[in-house]
Each structure stands twice: as C-alpha cells, then as structure tokens.
Amino acid sequence: MTAYHRDFTIDLKETQAFYLMLVMGRWRKGLLGFAVVGALAAVMYTAGTALSLPVKAALIAGGALAAALIAAAVLIISTRRKVKSQVRRAGRESYVQETEINGFGVHVTVGDKKARMAFENLLLVRETGRAFYLFLSDSQAWILPKAQMEDRQAETEQLRDIFRTVVERGKLRLKG
Secondary structure, three states, X not given: OOOEEEEEEEEHHHHHXXXXXXXXXXXXXXXXXXXXXXXXXXXXXXXXXXXXHHHHHHHHHHHHHHHHHHHHHHHHHHHHHHHHHHHHHHOOOEEEEEEEEEOOEEEEEEOOEEEEEOHHHOOEEEEOOOEEEXXXXXXXXXXXXXXXXXXXXXXXXXXXXXXXXXXXXXXXXOOO
C-alpha cells in the first residue's frame, strides 16, 4: 500500500460543510415530512375550487417543493450560524491538519496534538464531491478537502484505493 501524506487547512468553510452534511443527512426524512405537509396544505386550499386537475397538481407539487425548500433553508442558515459561533468561541477559525495514511492507519497532527487511529476503529469513511470524511464518531471526523489536493483526481483515486483495501466494505461510502 502506498502511503498518503498531505497538510490540509481546515477553516470555517470546511467545518460548516461538514456540519451541513451531517444536519441534512439527519433531516432527510424530516424534509420529506415538510414536503408532505406542504402538499396537504395545497390540497386543502384547492379543494372545492373550479381549478383543473393539472393546475391543482401543479399547485400541490409547488406547495410540497416550497415547504421542503423553506425548511432546508432554515436548516442551512441556522447550522451555518451555529458553527460560525462555535468556531469563534473556540478561538480557532482555521488550523493545519497534517494527515498521513499508511499501512498502520491514519495519523493526524494538529499543532502539538497527535492522534492515530487504526483503520478498523474508523466508524465510517464517507466521500462527497467536496471532501473525504474519516469519522471518529457520529459527529466528529477528520476532513480531507479535495479542493486542497495538488492533483485532485489522482489523490482522490489513491485515497479510494487505500480505503477499499484497508477499510471493511460496510464502513465505506465512496463516490467512485
């Protein structure tokens, strides 16, 4: 296995993206519920009217979409504000995360703090269009932002190959 080493700067933008991913994942069914409520409200408002079926259907679909979008916007705005506030209170708006992935596991250094984790102890490895997230717990992960990779495509493939080799399949959520 080829080792991987890169220093990543984790800033407010990366932290917000991570927490937005978590929040939107947890609220997926809730957003669907808001869509149903929006559709039902449209059904109630259009019941007994002389509107044609295609118009009613469009209003119902619009009600569902509007309710889901409003709920998602509230979640996004509130999450971004909470994360920004927490980062400010912590007094560290960005930090350098030195990351090494080799045959022994994942090694991360931030300032004078060092951490190591064997692959079998990772909760989950998730890839999004933006980053790889190496989950230590349900709400904590090391972030490997793709935008900071020197050769994004080659490094992404290298990381996928490493993770497919050393992380059990049930803990992988990779894109490619």
